[in-house]
Amino acid sequence: MPIDASTTASAILPLVGGPANVTSVTHCMTRLRLTLADPGRVDDAALRALPGVLGLVRSDDTCQVVLGPGVVTRVTAEFERLVATAPPVGAARGGPTKAVLRRLAGVFVPLIPALIGCGILAGLNGLLVNAGLLPGLTPALAAVAAAFMALIAVFVGHNTAKEFGGTPVLGGAVAAIVVYPGVAKVTAFGVTLSPGQGGVLGALAAALLATWVEKTCRGRVPDALDVLLTPAVTVLVAGLGTLYGIMWAAGAVSSAIGAAANWLLATTGAFAGLVLGGLFLPLVMLGLHQALIPIHTTLIDQQGYTVLLPVLAMAGAGQVGAAVAVYVRLRHDAPLGASLRTTIRSALPAGLLGVCEPLIYGVSLPLGRPFLTACAGGAAGGAFVGFFAMLGDRVGATAIGPSGWALFPLLSGNRGLATTTAIYAGGLATSYAIGFAATYAFGGVRAAVAARGVPAAGSGRAAAARTASGS
Numbered sequence: 019m020p021i022d023a024s025t026t027a028s029a030i031l032p033l034v035g036g037p038a039n040v041t042s043v044t045h046c047m048t049r050l051r052l053t054l055a056d057p058g059r060v061d062d063a064a065l066r067a068l069p070g071v072l073g074l075v076r077s078d079d080t081c082q083v084v085l086g087p088g089v090v091t092r093v094t095a096e097f098e099r100l101v102a103t104a105p106p107v108g109a110a111r112g113g114p115t116k117a118v119l120r121r122l123a124g125v126f127v128p129l130i131p132a133l134i135g136c137g138i139l140a141g142l143n144g145l146l147v148n149a150g151l152l153p154g155l156t157p158a159l160a161a162v163a164a165a166f167m168a169l170i171a172v173f174v175g176h177n178t179a180k181e182f183g184g185t186p187v188l189g190g191a192v193a194a195i196v197v198y199p200g201v202a203k204v205t206a207f208g209v210t211l212s213p214g215q216g217g218v219l220g221a222l223a224a225a226l227l228a229t230w231v232e233k234t235c236r237g238r239v240p241d242a243l244d245v246l247l248t249p250a251v252t253v254l255v256a257g258l259g260t261l262y263g264i265m266w267a268a269g270a271v272s273s274a275i276g277a278a279a280n281w282l283l284a285t286t287g288a289f290a291g292l293v294l295g296g297l298f299l300p301l302v303m304l305g306l307h308q309a310l311i312p313i314h315t316t317l318i319d320q321q322g323y324t325v326l327l328p329v330l331a332m333a334g335a336g337q338v339g340a341a342v343a344v345y346v347r348l349r350h351d352a353p354l355g356a357s358l359r360t361t362i363r364s365a366l367p368a369g370l371l372g373v374c375e376p377l378i379y380g381v382s383l384p385l386g387r388p389f390l391t392a393c394a395g396g397a398a399g400g401a402f403v404g405f406f407a408m409l410g411d412r413v414g415a416t417a418i419g420p421s422g423w424a425l426f427p428l429l430s431g432n433r434g435l436a437t438t439t440a441i442y443a444g445g446l447a448t449s450y451a452i453g454f455a456a457t458y459a460f461g462g463v464r465a466a467v468a469a470r471g472v473p474a475a476g477s478g479r480a481a482a483a484r485t486a487s488g489s
Contacts, residue, residue: 392453
Protein backbone atom coordinates (compact mmCIF):
# COMPACT_ATOMS: atom_id res chain seq x y z
CA MET A 19 0.00 0.00 0.00
CA PRO A 20 1.41 3.45 -0.92
CA ILE A 21 2.64 5.55 1.97
CA ASP A 22 0.47 8.61 2.69
CA ALA A 23 2.95 11.47 2.89
CA SER A 24 0.76 13.75 4.97
CA THR A 25 -0.02 11.05 7.54
CA THR A 26 3.62 10.01 7.78
CA ALA A 27 4.88 13.58 8.19
CA SER A 28 2.25 14.31 10.82
CA ALA A 29 3.24 11.17 12.72
CA ILE A 30 6.97 11.94 12.59
CA LEU A 31 6.75 15.57 13.74
CA PRO A 32 5.67 15.04 17.38
CA LEU A 33 8.13 12.17 17.75
CA VAL A 34 11.06 14.48 16.98
CA GLY A 35 9.97 17.04 19.55
CA GLY A 36 7.44 19.07 17.58
CA PRO A 37 7.93 21.97 15.17
CA ALA A 38 9.68 24.15 17.73
CA ASN A 39 12.42 21.55 18.06
CA VAL A 40 13.20 21.42 14.31
CA THR A 41 15.83 23.94 13.19
CA SER A 42 16.31 22.71 9.60
CA VAL A 43 14.70 20.26 7.19
CA THR A 44 16.23 18.72 4.08
CA HIS A 45 16.40 15.35 2.39
CA CYS A 46 18.65 13.19 0.23
CA MET A 47 17.49 10.36 -2.04
CA THR A 48 16.20 8.19 0.80
CA ARG A 49 16.37 10.12 4.10
CA LEU A 50 14.48 12.94 5.78
CA ARG A 51 17.33 14.87 7.41
CA LEU A 52 16.44 16.98 10.44
CA THR A 53 18.57 19.25 12.60
CA LEU A 54 17.12 19.51 16.10
CA ALA A 55 17.48 22.04 18.89
CA ASP A 56 17.20 19.31 21.53
CA PRO A 57 18.01 15.80 20.20
CA GLY A 58 17.00 14.30 23.53
CA ARG A 59 13.34 14.94 22.76
CA VAL A 60 13.27 12.34 19.97
CA ASP A 61 11.30 9.18 20.73
CA ASP A 62 13.55 6.71 18.93
CA ALA A 63 11.50 3.57 19.57
CA ALA A 64 8.19 5.09 18.48
CA LEU A 65 9.81 6.69 15.43
CA ARG A 66 11.31 3.40 14.23
CA ALA A 67 7.98 1.65 14.74
CA LEU A 68 6.07 3.99 12.41
CA PRO A 69 4.73 2.37 9.22
CA GLY A 70 6.93 3.36 6.29
CA VAL A 71 10.00 4.19 8.41
CA LEU A 72 12.83 1.91 7.28
CA GLY A 73 15.49 3.03 9.73
CA LEU A 74 16.86 5.82 11.87
CA VAL A 75 20.33 7.38 12.02
CA ARG A 76 21.16 9.62 15.00
CA SER A 77 24.25 11.81 15.15
CA ASP A 78 24.61 14.68 17.65
CA ASP A 79 21.86 17.15 16.72
CA THR A 80 20.95 15.41 13.46
CA CYS A 81 18.17 12.88 13.01
CA GLN A 82 17.93 11.05 9.68
CA VAL A 83 14.69 9.14 9.07
CA VAL A 84 15.11 6.54 6.31
CA LEU A 85 11.95 6.48 4.17
CA GLY A 86 13.13 5.27 0.76
CA PRO A 87 13.25 6.86 -2.70
CA GLY A 88 10.23 8.78 -3.92
CA VAL A 89 8.49 8.58 -0.56
CA VAL A 90 11.07 10.82 1.10
CA THR A 91 10.43 13.65 -1.36
CA ARG A 92 6.70 13.68 -0.67
CA VAL A 93 7.08 13.32 3.09
CA THR A 94 9.69 16.10 3.22
CA ALA A 95 7.38 18.50 1.40
CA GLU A 96 4.59 17.75 3.87
CA PHE A 97 6.97 17.97 6.82
CA GLU A 98 8.25 21.37 5.69
CA ARG A 99 4.68 22.57 5.36
CA LEU A 100 3.93 21.50 8.93
CA VAL A 101 6.91 23.31 10.45
CA ALA A 102 6.77 26.37 8.18
CA THR A 103 4.92 28.53 10.71
CA ALA A 104 7.18 27.64 13.65
CA PRO A 105 10.19 29.91 14.31
CA PRO A 106 13.63 28.27 14.34
CA VAL A 107 14.83 27.40 17.80
CA GLY A 108 18.40 27.05 18.93
CA ALA A 109 21.55 26.73 16.89
CA ALA A 110 23.10 23.75 15.22
CA ARG A 111 25.50 21.86 17.45
CA GLY A 112 27.87 18.96 17.12
CA GLY A 113 31.49 18.49 16.14
CA PRO A 114 33.06 20.66 13.43
CA THR A 115 33.52 17.76 11.01
CA LYS A 116 29.87 16.71 11.18
CA ALA A 117 28.78 20.33 10.92
CA VAL A 118 30.84 20.74 7.74
CA LEU A 119 29.38 17.54 6.25
CA ARG A 120 25.87 18.72 7.05
CA ARG A 121 26.54 22.08 5.41
CA LEU A 122 28.04 20.45 2.30
CA ALA A 123 25.00 18.22 2.00
CA GLY A 124 22.78 21.30 2.20
CA VAL A 125 24.71 22.89 -0.68
CA PHE A 126 25.03 19.95 -3.07
CA VAL A 127 22.14 17.55 -2.38
CA PRO A 128 19.53 19.95 -3.87
CA LEU A 129 21.53 19.89 -7.13
CA ILE A 130 21.29 16.13 -7.59
CA PRO A 131 17.94 16.05 -9.48
CA ALA A 132 19.30 18.43 -12.12
CA LEU A 133 22.56 16.47 -12.34
CA ILE A 134 20.62 13.27 -12.91
CA GLY A 135 18.25 14.73 -15.47
CA CYS A 136 20.96 16.49 -17.48
CA GLY A 137 23.26 13.47 -17.24
CA ILE A 138 20.63 11.14 -18.68
CA LEU A 139 19.91 13.57 -21.52
CA ALA A 140 23.63 13.89 -22.24
CA GLY A 141 23.92 10.10 -22.44
CA LEU A 142 20.90 9.89 -24.74
CA ASN A 143 22.33 12.61 -26.95
CA GLY A 144 25.62 10.75 -27.17
CA LEU A 145 23.84 7.60 -28.31
CA LEU A 146 21.94 9.53 -30.99
CA VAL A 147 25.11 11.23 -32.25
CA ASN A 148 27.07 7.97 -32.40
CA ALA A 149 24.22 6.29 -34.25
CA GLY A 150 23.76 9.20 -36.65
CA LEU A 151 20.10 9.54 -35.69
CA LEU A 152 17.99 12.73 -35.50
CA PRO A 153 20.79 15.13 -36.54
CA GLY A 154 18.35 18.03 -36.43
CA LEU A 155 17.52 17.38 -32.78
CA THR A 156 20.89 16.51 -31.26
CA PRO A 157 22.29 20.09 -31.15
CA ALA A 158 19.21 21.22 -29.22
CA LEU A 159 19.41 18.19 -26.93
CA ALA A 160 23.08 18.90 -26.30
CA ALA A 161 22.25 22.47 -25.30
CA VAL A 162 19.52 21.34 -22.93
CA ALA A 163 21.82 18.74 -21.32
CA ALA A 164 24.90 20.97 -21.03
CA ALA A 165 23.42 24.28 -19.90
CA PHE A 166 23.12 23.35 -16.23
CA MET A 167 26.70 22.09 -15.98
CA ALA A 168 27.94 25.23 -17.72
CA LEU A 169 26.30 27.36 -15.02
CA ILE A 170 26.50 24.99 -12.05
CA ALA A 171 28.81 27.45 -10.28
CA VAL A 172 25.92 29.91 -9.97
CA PHE A 173 23.68 27.32 -8.30
CA VAL A 174 26.48 26.25 -5.95
CA GLY A 175 27.03 29.88 -4.97
CA HIS A 176 23.32 30.45 -4.39
CA ASN A 177 22.97 27.36 -2.19
CA THR A 178 26.18 28.10 -0.29
CA ALA A 179 25.07 31.59 0.70
CA LYS A 180 21.65 30.26 1.67
CA GLU A 181 23.16 27.46 3.78
CA PHE A 182 25.63 29.73 5.59
CA GLY A 183 23.26 32.59 6.34
CA GLY A 184 23.99 35.00 3.50
CA THR A 185 21.78 36.40 0.77
CA PRO A 186 21.48 33.61 -1.82
CA VAL A 187 21.41 35.86 -4.88
CA LEU A 188 24.62 37.62 -3.77
CA GLY A 189 26.33 34.26 -3.39
CA GLY A 190 25.17 33.32 -6.87
CA ALA A 191 26.28 36.67 -8.30
CA VAL A 192 29.83 36.32 -6.98
CA ALA A 193 30.06 32.65 -7.96
CA ALA A 194 28.93 33.58 -11.49
CA ILE A 195 32.27 35.32 -11.93
CA VAL A 196 33.91 31.88 -12.06
CA VAL A 197 32.12 30.99 -15.31
CA TYR A 198 31.88 34.47 -16.87
CA PRO A 199 33.69 34.55 -20.26
CA GLY A 200 35.15 37.99 -19.50
CA VAL A 201 37.56 36.57 -16.90
CA ALA A 202 39.75 35.55 -19.85
CA LYS A 203 40.93 39.19 -19.90
CA VAL A 204 42.11 39.06 -16.27
CA THR A 205 45.64 38.05 -15.23
CA ALA A 206 46.34 36.75 -11.70
CA PHE A 207 49.77 35.63 -10.45
CA GLY A 208 51.11 36.07 -13.96
CA VAL A 209 48.58 33.64 -15.43
CA THR A 210 45.59 34.57 -17.57
CA LEU A 211 42.40 33.22 -16.04
CA SER A 212 40.02 31.01 -17.98
CA PRO A 213 36.23 30.74 -17.60
CA GLY A 214 35.33 27.90 -15.26
CA GLN A 215 38.74 27.84 -13.57
CA GLY A 216 38.26 26.49 -10.05
CA GLY A 217 34.90 24.97 -10.92
CA VAL A 218 32.45 24.18 -8.13
CA LEU A 219 35.13 24.49 -5.45
CA GLY A 220 35.87 28.02 -6.61
CA ALA A 221 32.16 28.82 -6.59
CA LEU A 222 31.83 27.40 -3.07
CA ALA A 223 34.76 29.46 -1.78
CA ALA A 224 33.57 32.60 -3.58
CA ALA A 225 30.12 32.37 -2.04
CA LEU A 226 31.60 31.74 1.41
CA LEU A 227 33.70 34.87 1.04
CA ALA A 228 30.65 36.82 -0.13
CA THR A 229 28.66 35.64 2.88
CA TRP A 230 31.45 36.68 5.25
CA VAL A 231 31.74 40.12 3.65
CA GLU A 232 27.98 40.60 3.76
CA LYS A 233 27.74 39.65 7.43
CA THR A 234 30.66 41.96 8.22
CA CYS A 235 28.89 44.87 6.54
CA ARG A 236 25.54 44.26 8.24
CA GLY A 237 25.34 46.32 11.40
CA ARG A 238 28.30 48.50 10.42
CA VAL A 239 26.59 50.31 7.55
CA PRO A 240 23.87 52.84 8.43
CA ASP A 241 20.38 51.45 7.89
CA ALA A 242 19.57 54.11 5.31
CA LEU A 243 22.52 53.05 3.16
CA ASP A 244 22.48 49.33 3.87
CA VAL A 245 20.32 48.44 0.87
CA LEU A 246 22.84 50.18 -1.43
CA LEU A 247 26.25 49.74 0.16
CA THR A 248 26.12 46.19 1.53
CA PRO A 249 25.34 44.45 -1.79
CA ALA A 250 27.84 46.65 -3.66
CA VAL A 251 30.66 46.07 -1.16
CA THR A 252 29.86 42.36 -0.99
CA VAL A 253 30.05 41.88 -4.73
CA LEU A 254 33.10 44.12 -5.12
CA VAL A 255 35.25 42.70 -2.34
CA ALA A 256 34.25 39.07 -2.84
CA GLY A 257 34.44 39.46 -6.62
CA LEU A 258 37.98 40.81 -6.55
CA GLY A 259 38.96 38.15 -4.05
CA THR A 260 37.55 35.52 -6.40
CA LEU A 261 39.47 36.87 -9.41
CA TYR A 262 42.78 37.51 -7.68
CA GLY A 263 42.98 34.53 -5.38
CA ILE A 264 40.15 32.02 -5.24
CA MET A 265 40.00 31.07 -8.92
CA TRP A 266 43.73 30.47 -9.06
CA ALA A 267 43.85 28.48 -5.82
CA ALA A 268 40.64 26.52 -6.44
CA GLY A 269 41.82 25.74 -9.97
CA ALA A 270 44.97 24.19 -8.53
CA VAL A 271 42.97 22.16 -6.00
CA SER A 272 40.49 20.97 -8.64
CA SER A 273 43.31 19.89 -10.93
CA ALA A 274 44.93 18.04 -8.03
CA ILE A 275 41.68 16.20 -7.24
CA GLY A 276 41.33 15.07 -10.85
CA ALA A 277 44.95 14.02 -11.11
CA ALA A 278 44.78 12.19 -7.77
CA ALA A 279 41.64 10.25 -8.74
CA ASN A 280 43.12 9.23 -12.08
CA TRP A 281 46.45 8.29 -10.51
CA LEU A 282 44.80 6.30 -7.72
CA LEU A 283 42.89 4.07 -10.12
CA ALA A 284 45.61 3.92 -12.78
CA THR A 285 48.35 2.77 -10.39
CA THR A 286 46.57 1.06 -7.51
CA GLY A 287 43.23 0.43 -9.18
CA ALA A 288 42.42 -3.06 -7.93
CA PHE A 289 43.47 -2.31 -4.34
CA ALA A 290 41.86 1.14 -4.34
CA GLY A 291 38.66 -0.33 -5.74
CA LEU A 292 38.66 -3.06 -3.10
CA VAL A 293 39.03 -0.53 -0.27
CA LEU A 294 36.53 1.99 -1.66
CA GLY A 295 33.94 -0.63 -2.56
CA GLY A 296 34.33 -2.38 0.77
CA LEU A 297 34.02 0.71 2.97
CA PHE A 298 31.23 2.53 1.18
CA LEU A 299 28.32 0.73 2.88
CA PRO A 300 29.48 1.83 6.36
CA LEU A 301 29.75 5.40 5.03
CA VAL A 302 26.19 5.20 3.70
CA MET A 303 24.98 3.73 6.97
CA LEU A 304 26.43 6.71 8.85
CA GLY A 305 25.36 9.29 6.27
CA LEU A 306 28.99 10.29 5.64
CA HIS A 307 28.85 9.53 1.91
CA GLN A 308 27.51 13.06 1.38
CA ALA A 309 31.06 14.33 1.90
CA LEU A 310 32.01 12.82 -1.46
CA ILE A 311 29.49 14.88 -3.43
CA PRO A 312 31.82 17.90 -3.95
CA ILE A 313 34.55 15.54 -5.20
CA HIS A 314 32.18 13.84 -7.64
CA THR A 315 30.87 17.20 -8.83
CA THR A 316 34.39 18.55 -9.30
CA LEU A 317 35.38 15.54 -11.39
CA ILE A 318 32.24 15.82 -13.54
CA ASP A 319 32.81 19.54 -14.05
CA GLN A 320 36.48 18.99 -14.87
CA GLN A 321 36.57 15.73 -16.82
CA GLY A 322 32.97 15.17 -17.85
CA TYR A 323 32.50 12.19 -15.50
CA THR A 324 33.47 10.92 -12.07
CA VAL A 325 35.58 7.76 -12.01
CA LEU A 326 34.85 7.15 -8.33
CA LEU A 327 31.08 6.61 -8.47
CA PRO A 328 31.09 3.36 -10.51
CA VAL A 329 33.56 1.89 -8.03
CA LEU A 330 31.51 2.96 -5.03
CA ALA A 331 28.32 1.68 -6.70
CA MET A 332 29.63 -1.86 -6.27
CA ALA A 333 28.82 -1.62 -2.54
CA GLY A 334 25.11 -1.56 -3.27
CA ALA A 335 25.47 -4.54 -5.58
CA GLY A 336 27.21 -6.51 -2.84
CA GLN A 337 24.29 -5.66 -0.57
CA VAL A 338 21.85 -7.01 -3.17
CA GLY A 339 23.78 -10.28 -3.44
CA ALA A 340 23.82 -10.66 0.31
CA ALA A 341 20.07 -9.99 0.58
CA VAL A 342 19.30 -12.63 -2.06
CA ALA A 343 21.43 -15.13 -0.14
CA VAL A 344 19.48 -14.37 3.04
CA TYR A 345 16.25 -14.86 1.12
CA VAL A 346 17.39 -18.25 -0.22
CA ARG A 347 18.71 -19.38 3.15
CA LEU A 348 15.35 -18.69 4.80
CA ARG A 349 13.15 -20.30 2.16
CA HIS A 350 12.39 -23.33 4.37
CA ASP A 351 12.14 -21.45 7.65
CA ALA A 352 8.58 -20.18 7.70
CA PRO A 353 7.34 -18.51 9.80
CA LEU A 354 10.76 -17.68 11.27
CA GLY A 355 12.02 -15.96 8.12
CA ALA A 356 8.70 -15.07 6.49
CA SER A 357 8.68 -11.46 7.62
CA LEU A 358 12.33 -10.94 6.66
CA ARG A 359 11.72 -12.45 3.23
CA THR A 360 8.83 -10.00 2.78
CA THR A 361 11.16 -7.15 3.62
CA ILE A 362 13.69 -8.37 1.08
CA ARG A 363 11.08 -8.67 -1.69
CA SER A 364 9.88 -5.13 -1.09
CA ALA A 365 13.35 -3.58 -0.76
CA LEU A 366 15.14 -5.50 -3.51
CA PRO A 367 13.92 -3.36 -6.48
CA ALA A 368 15.30 -0.24 -4.82
CA GLY A 369 18.53 -2.11 -4.09
CA LEU A 370 18.94 -3.06 -7.75
CA LEU A 371 18.65 0.65 -8.58
CA GLY A 372 21.39 1.45 -6.09
CA VAL A 373 19.31 2.60 -3.11
CA CYS A 374 20.71 0.31 -0.46
CA GLU A 375 19.46 1.82 2.82
CA PRO A 376 16.28 -0.30 2.97
CA LEU A 377 18.34 -3.48 2.66
CA ILE A 378 20.96 -2.21 5.11
CA TYR A 379 18.52 -1.31 7.87
CA GLY A 380 15.93 -3.95 7.12
CA VAL A 381 18.11 -6.98 6.39
CA SER A 382 21.90 -7.11 6.66
CA LEU A 383 22.64 -4.81 9.58
CA PRO A 384 20.09 -6.40 11.94
CA LEU A 385 21.59 -9.83 11.20
CA GLY A 386 25.15 -8.64 11.76
CA ARG A 387 27.43 -10.88 9.74
CA PRO A 388 25.56 -10.43 6.41
CA PHE A 389 26.48 -6.74 6.56
CA LEU A 390 30.15 -7.72 6.52
CA THR A 391 29.69 -10.21 3.70
CA ALA A 392 27.79 -7.54 1.74
CA CYS A 393 30.84 -5.29 2.17
CA ALA A 394 32.98 -8.15 0.85
CA GLY A 395 30.82 -8.25 -2.28
CA GLY A 396 31.25 -4.51 -2.74
CA ALA A 397 35.00 -4.85 -2.30
CA ALA A 398 35.19 -7.57 -4.96
CA GLY A 399 33.22 -5.53 -7.48
CA GLY A 400 35.27 -2.43 -6.74
CA ALA A 401 38.47 -4.39 -7.28
CA PHE A 402 37.08 -5.64 -10.62
CA VAL A 403 36.39 -2.12 -11.91
CA GLY A 404 39.65 -0.84 -10.45
CA PHE A 405 41.62 -3.60 -12.17
CA PHE A 406 40.42 -2.45 -15.58
CA ALA A 407 41.29 1.13 -14.65
CA MET A 408 44.87 -0.09 -14.16
CA LEU A 409 44.71 -1.39 -17.74
CA GLY A 410 43.68 2.05 -18.96
CA ASP A 411 39.93 1.46 -19.20
CA ARG A 412 38.35 4.20 -17.11
CA VAL A 413 34.66 3.86 -16.22
CA GLY A 414 32.89 7.03 -15.14
CA ALA A 415 29.44 8.46 -14.47
CA THR A 416 28.26 11.76 -15.94
CA ALA A 417 26.01 12.49 -12.94
CA ILE A 418 25.68 11.53 -9.29
CA GLY A 419 22.72 10.12 -7.41
CA PRO A 420 21.76 6.93 -9.26
CA SER A 421 23.64 3.70 -8.79
CA GLY A 422 23.15 0.03 -9.61
CA TRP A 423 21.21 -0.51 -12.81
CA ALA A 424 20.11 3.13 -12.82
CA LEU A 425 23.71 4.16 -13.54
CA PHE A 426 23.82 2.49 -16.99
CA PRO A 427 22.33 5.51 -18.84
CA LEU A 428 24.92 7.77 -17.18
CA LEU A 429 28.05 5.75 -17.96
CA SER A 430 30.96 7.29 -19.81
CA GLY A 431 34.64 6.51 -20.22
CA ASN A 432 37.69 6.66 -22.42
CA ARG A 433 37.20 3.41 -24.36
CA GLY A 434 33.74 3.76 -25.82
CA LEU A 435 30.32 3.01 -24.44
CA ALA A 436 30.36 -0.73 -25.19
CA THR A 437 33.58 -1.33 -23.25
CA THR A 438 32.52 0.96 -20.42
CA THR A 439 29.15 -0.77 -20.09
CA ALA A 440 30.72 -4.23 -20.17
CA ILE A 441 33.20 -3.39 -17.39
CA TYR A 442 30.52 -1.87 -15.18
CA ALA A 443 28.18 -4.82 -15.77
CA GLY A 444 31.04 -7.19 -14.94
CA GLY A 445 31.64 -5.33 -11.70
CA LEU A 446 27.98 -5.58 -10.74
CA ALA A 447 27.94 -9.30 -11.54
CA THR A 448 31.07 -9.81 -9.43
CA SER A 449 29.57 -7.95 -6.48
CA TYR A 450 26.31 -9.86 -6.75
CA ALA A 451 28.12 -13.20 -6.91
CA ILE A 452 30.60 -12.60 -4.09
CA GLY A 453 27.99 -10.94 -1.87
CA PHE A 454 25.69 -13.93 -2.40
CA ALA A 455 28.38 -16.61 -1.99
CA ALA A 456 29.99 -15.04 1.08
CA THR A 457 26.64 -14.55 2.79
CA TYR A 458 25.35 -18.01 1.88
CA ALA A 459 28.50 -19.70 3.14
CA PHE A 460 29.54 -17.52 6.06
CA GLY A 461 26.58 -15.27 6.87
CA GLY A 462 25.19 -17.38 9.71
CA VAL A 463 21.73 -16.34 8.56
CA ARG A 464 19.52 -18.89 10.30
CA ALA A 465 21.34 -18.58 13.60
CA ALA A 466 21.16 -14.79 13.45
CA VAL A 467 17.43 -14.80 12.68
CA ALA A 468 16.74 -17.29 15.46
CA ALA A 469 18.77 -15.21 17.90
CA ARG A 470 16.90 -12.04 16.97
CA GLY A 471 13.48 -13.64 17.39
CA VAL A 472 10.46 -13.69 15.12
CA PRO A 473 9.32 -10.20 14.03
CA ALA A 474 5.67 -9.37 14.48
CA ALA A 475 3.51 -10.20 11.49
CA GLY A 476 3.35 -7.40 8.96
CA SER A 477 6.06 -5.33 10.64
CA GLY A 478 9.20 -6.76 9.12
CA ARG A 479 10.72 -3.46 8.09
CA ALA A 480 10.07 -1.64 11.33
CA ALA A 481 11.21 -4.58 13.44
CA ALA A 482 14.38 -4.94 11.42
CA ALA A 483 15.07 -1.25 11.75
CA ARG A 484 14.53 -1.41 15.50
CA THR A 485 16.97 -4.29 15.78
CA ALA A 486 19.49 -2.38 13.62
CA SER A 487 19.58 0.40 16.15
CA GLY A 488 19.85 -1.89 19.12
CA SER A 489 16.48 -1.07 20.65
